[in-house]
Amino acid sequence: MTDGNFGFADQPASTGHQKTYIEAISDGLATEMANDPNVLVLGEDVGGSFGGAFNVTKGLAERFGDRRVLNMPMTELSFIGAANGMALMGLRPVIEVQFADFISTGFDSIVQFAATTHYRWGGSVPWVIRAPSDGGIRSGPFHSQNPEAWFVHTPGLKVVAPSTPADAKGLLISAIRDNNPVIYFESKPLYRSLKGPVPEGEHSVPLGMAAVTRQGTDATVISYGAMVHQALAAAGTLAGEGIDVEVVDLRTLKPLDTATVLESVAKTGRSLVVHAANRLAGIGAEIAAVIAEEAFESLDAPVMRIGGLDTPVPFSPPLEDVYRPDQHGIAEAVRRICSY
Amino acid sequence: MNLRDPAGEDPLSEAERRQIHYWMRLTRTLDDRIISLWKQGRGLGGTFSQRGHEAISVGAGFALGPDDVVAPMHRDLGCYLLRGMTPARLLASQLGRATGVNRGRDANLHGCGDLDLNIIGFVSHLPQSMPVALGAAMAFQYREEPRVAMTFVGDGSSNTGLFHETLNLAAVHEAPLVVIVENNQYAYSTPISQQMAIEDISQRGTAQGVTSEIIDGNDVGAVHGAATVAVERARSGGGPTLIEAKTMRMLGHAIHDGAEYVPADLIDKWRKLDPLERYEQTLRDDGVSDDRAFGAVAARCKAEVASAVRFAEESEWPDPQTVAEGVYAP
Structure with missing residues (x-):
C-alpha cells in the first residue's frame, strides 16, 4: 500500500x-x-x-x-x-x-x-x-x-x-x-x-448506497474498502492504454446496492469484482451472480472475480503479496475482459 | 420457608400466596393441555414440558416489579404467564398462528419476547439469555434506573464459557442481575454427573465473585424468598446474585422424548416433592386456602386454557406474503 x-x-x-x-x-x-x-x-x-x-x-x-x-x-x-x-x-x-x-x-x-x-x-x-x-x-x-x-x-x-x-x-x-x-x-x-x-460535525452517508467513484465506459470494477484504491490505481494505468474504467465502491455490503452495480454494467458491458477477502463464496460470487441473472443481455464478457486465495492469510511478504489482490492483477484482469 | 425472616411469618400476604398458587396451577394446566394436544396430533413441531418447574418460574418471577426485565427460557411458562403473556397468545405461538406472540416466526416458547411486558425472548442457544439480561441490567445502571434484570438457565448452560464469562462481567460491574439456575439434573439425556465434577453449580457463581446460594427449587416459598432478597440486593446496588434451584425435569427433554434413560426411582422421589401439591399443602396447613378453593382455581384455569385452545386453533395462519417482513427494524 x-x-x-x-x-x-x-x-x-x-x-x-x-x-x-x-x-x-x-x-x-x-x-x-x-x-x-x-x-x-x-x-x-x-x-x-x-x-x-x-x-x-x-x-x-x-x-x-x-x-x-x-x-x-x-x-x-x-x-x-x-x-x-x-x-x-x-x-x-x-x-x-x-x-x-x-x-x-x-x-x-x-x-x-x-x-x-x-x-x-x-x-x-x-x-x-x-x-x-x-x-x-x-x-x-x-x-x-x-x-x-x-x-x-x-x-x-x-x-x-x-x-x-x-x-x-x-x-x-x-x-x-x-x-x-x-x-x-x-x-x-x-x-x-x-x-x-x-465534513465537520453532522455528516451521514446513507446505508445501502454504492458510489461511482470513477466514471468510465469500457469496464466496471466493483469493490469496497482498501481494494477500491487498488482499482483506482489500476484504472489510472489502464487510462494510459486507452481503457476507460468505471469504479463502483459498494460502501455497504448488506443491503447491497445492486441497482448502481447493474446500471454501471449496463453501460460498460464488462465487469470485474475485487475484494481482499478470499474469493470462494465471497461477496464477489454474489455480485457476479446478480450481474449474470439481471444484466446478461448487456454483457460483452464473462463476469470476473479477483479475491484473496483460499488459504489463511499468510504472514511473510512474498506469500502475502501472492495471496492479496493488487492493482497489477486488477489491470491484467480488466485487459482480459476488454479483449473479448 | 422464607429466607428474609426464617423464623417469622411468610412475608407475603394471603392474597399474594393465593395468587402464586393460581399462577402455578395455570402453568400446570396449560402445560398439561399442551402435552395432550401434541399427543393428539394437534400440535406443531416440537414442544417442551415444564412439569416440575412451576415453583421456580412462578416464585422467581413473582419477586420482580413491573418495570423489571426478565429473560426466561423454555421451562419457565409460569414466568411468562404471570408477566401478562396470556395462554391464548402463548398457545397461538405454539401452533404457529398469526395471532401468536411471534406471529409464526418461532417455535414453542422460543422467541416469546414482548418488551411491553418486559420479557426478552430467548434463542435455542440458551445461555445467550445471560449476557442479554446482563446488558439490560447494565443499561439500567447507565441510566440510573432502579430496575433489575433476571434470567433463567439450566444445568446444561452452566457448563458453557458464556455462563462463566457473564457472571464474571456481572460481578465486575456489580450489575443488578439475578441469575436463576434451574438444576433439573439432566441436559437432554446427560445426567449432571457426566456434565460436571462439582456437586453444586452455585460454586461457579462464587468462583466469579457473584453472591450465590442453593435453594429447594420445588418449594415456591423458598424460591420467592431467595429471589426477593436477590432482587432487593440488585436494586439497592448490591450487585448480582446466582440462585441455584435444585429440581427435577419430570418429563423428557422435549415432547418426543420418553426419557427412558432417567432411573424410575429418581422420578418417584421427585414426584413426592411435586411443587404444586406441596404448596397446596402449605396453604392448607396455614389456613390460607382449602380444597374447595383449589377446586375453584383449577376450574378457572381449565376454562381459561380451554378458551385459549379454541382461540389458537381458530386463529388464522400467517399470510405467506408476509414471510420477509420484519427481518429489519424500521
Missing part, C-alpha cells in the same frame, strides 16, 4: 478538513456520542487514557466520562451479548472487537441472537460492531482477516465497509443511528495511509 490519496486528488477538498481514515472514525464516534447520550463504547482496551489498540477511542473517556467508554475483559461472546441487552433497552452501543479476526469469538451473540431478534419477536437491537479488518500490513493469519461474507450471509444484519475518510465518518454515524445490528468493517491498511476531506 502506497501513501497518497489514491486517485481522489480530483475530488473537491473544500467540503471539509483533511483527515486520515482513522481520524474520521474517531470523529464519527465523538460526533454521535455528543449527539446522543444513548451511545456508548465498549470493547477491549477502549477506555481510560489508552483508547484502544489503534487509539480510535483515545480521548473519548476523558471527554464523555468512563461510564460511556467501557473496558471489557477478553470475552467477545459475553460483551457482544451484553450489547444485545443494552440495545434492547434503548442504548446504542458501539462495540470494538480490536481485530475483525476476533469477531468469531462472539459469533452466537451476533448471528443467533442479534440478527434474529427483530424477525422473531420485534425486539430492536441497534448496535454497531467496529471490526478493524484487512491485511497487506504483514500481520499474519489472525490480524489480517476479512470475514464480511459470514455476516452478509446472515439475515438480519447490515454490513458496511467504507473506503474513504468521509465515508468512514458518514457510514459510522448512519450505522449508529440505524435500528439494526450493523457490522462496520474498517480497513486497517487505510487507517493512516489515506487522507481526505471530512
